[in-house]
Amino acid sequence: MMHSETHLKRRVEASREACCAAAEQADTTPDGRRASVWDHVIHGLLPTYRSAGGEASRARRASRMAACVxxxxxxxxxxxxxxxxxxxxxxxxxxxxxxxxxxxxxxxxxxxxxxxxxxxxxxxxxxxxxxxxxxxxxxxxxxxxxxxxxxxxxxxxxxxx
Structure with a gap:
């Protein structure tokens, strides 16, 4: 039983370190400063348009029409x-x-x-x-x-x- 708890703790710590390292990299701005938590929240709430301009324009028109229905x-x-x-x-x-x-x-x-x-x-x-x-x-x-x-x-x- 002791062996499995130690093994589990090591796995949790390893995954936490990997997670924290990735989060620390994501928490920096292009100039190397740390980004605030609110920047991530706001970024997550805002719509993102990863596609070409025409598709983004159609998405905006569709959302505008949906608001009028x-x-x-x-x-x-x-x-x-x-x-x-x-x-x-x-x-x-x-x-x-x-x-x-x-x-x-x-x-x-x-x-x-x-x-x-x-x-x-x-x-x-x-x-x-x-x-x-x-x-x-x-x-x-x-x-x-x-x-x-x-x-x-x-x-x-x-x-x-």
């Missing part, structure tokens, strides 16, 4: 018409954000996407509502609602009525 986690409701060009929206997303009375403004779609209310495909230059961006970009900044869907909703009172 209606999710079962999202509840969207137009609460109030604020003016001819703006509405207040309740946006609840269990996975990303919640806005109780977010102001959305009317404009033309710059990209293809999906209506957050109806799921209908939105083409470039369609009239849409999108979140108004002020000091900081909201988590649902890429979301869109077709203006025609809002116009078909039961009459809402404008803020001044």
């Amino acid at each position: 209606p999710s079962p986690h999202v509840q969207v409701e137009v609460i109030e018409r604020l003016s001819d060009t703006s509405v207040a929206v309740l946006w609840q997303d269990a996975t990303r954000c919640r806005y109780d009375d977010q102001v959305w403004i009317v404009c033309r779609a710059r990209l293809k996407g999906y209506c957050a209310l109806s799921g209908t495909v939105i083409r470039r230059d369609d009239l849409i509502y999108k979140p108004r961006i002020r000091a900081s970009t909201p988590a649902n900044a890429t979301a869109m609602i077709l203006a025609s869907v809002v116009e078909q909703m039961p009459a809402m009172m404008a803020a001044g009525d």
Whole structure:
């Protein structure tokens, strides 16, 4: 029994030394300084594109389109018409954000996407509502609602009525 414990300890120590040596080499920056643990964490969290630029571009477009696809986690409701060009929206997303009375403004779609209310495909230059961006970009900044869907909703009172 003693022999097997000693053998096991030697194997653990040898693997720990090999592991630590590899980690020490990986923990250095190109100029020889030690990299922080947070550098490794952030590096692991950021997307990496090891392939050619065209493939990276397609991956970014695909992720942008995936962000626009209606999710079962999202509840969207137009609460109030604020003016001819703006509405207040309740946006609840269990996975990303919640806005109780977010102001959305009317404009033309710059990209293809999906209506957050109806799921209908939105083409470039369609009239849409999108979140108004002020000091900081909201988590649902890429979301869109077709203006025609809002116009078909039961009459809402404008803020001044």
